[in-house]
Amino acid sequence: MFRITTRWLLSISLMFAFAVPLQAAQLTQPSFKESWQDVGEAHLKVFWFDVYNAVLRTPTGRFDGYDAPLQLCLDYQRKIRKKMLLDETRKHLNPLATQAKVERWMLELQQMWPSVKEGDQIAFQIDEQGKGHFFFNQTWIGTMKDPEFSPAFVKIWLGRSSMFPELAEKLRGGQ
Known part of the structure; x- marks a missing residue:
């Protein structure tokens, strides 16, 4: 049981580790200013x-x-x-x-x-x-x-x- 939980936690952690920087990069992408x-x-x-x-x-x-x-x-x-x-x-x-x-x-x-x-x-x-x-x-x-x-x-x-x-x-x- 411990081994499955450890693998599961590791998988979830890796998923978030890659998802959060990608999301942060998308949030900081500049937008084209059409209203200027x-x-x-x-x-x-x-x-x-x-x-x-x-x-x-x-x-x-x-x-x-x-x-x-x-x-x-x-x-x-x-x-x-x-x-x-x-x-x-x-x-x-x-x-x-x-x-x-x-x-x-x-x-x-x-x-x-x-x-x-x-x-x-x-x-x-x-x-x-x-x-x-x-x-x-x-x-x-x-x-x-x-x-x-x-x-x-x-x-x-x-x-x-x-x-x-x-x-x-x-x-x-x-x-």
């Missing part, structure tokens, strides 16, 4: 190619800085391979951080980003704690560990020295 207010929107076209439509949203409808809560949504208008997304991102992050940091960030992005096709959306959301979360078609795909990543990443689109300054100004709501 638009700050600005813009369309990127390179030569005759439509690339994406971009929308910046915040809880207040105002752009309050690169590390304040915000959501940048890119709605892709064409097919782009994951490698090309990563290469372009690396190119734009290089002037904003050390090479070692950029390489660490790129390893994380490589694990979470997919290739995109027309109609797909990649969104980046900075929460109240400054953590950066990625969503693919409004489904969470990962969180960046380094708090310095979030402001650097959004400066690609929103920074005053962005590669597309007119797009950045439109997204910031004319600021």
Whole structure:
């Protein structure tokens, strides 16, 4: 009887040991903020190619800085391979951080980003704690560990020295 009870208790304990962390992980998964207010929107076209439509949203409808809560949504208008997304991102992050940091960030992005096709959306959301979360078609795909990543990443689109300054100004709501 003791042996059966011990096995039974061990089985139940193992079941809870795996179930509780899984449940906790699901509870901490960030949610896509659909109710945030638009700050600005813009369309990127390179030569005759439509690339994406971009929308910046915040809880207040105002752009309050690169590390304040915000959501940048890119709605892709064409097919782009994951490698090309990563290469372009690396190119734009290089002037904003050390090479070692950029390489660490790129390893994380490589694990979470997919290739995109027309109609797909990649969104980046900075929460109240400054953590950066990625969503693919409004489904969470990962969180960046380094708090310095979030402001650097959004400066690609929103920074005053962005590669597309007119797009950045439109997204910031004319600021």
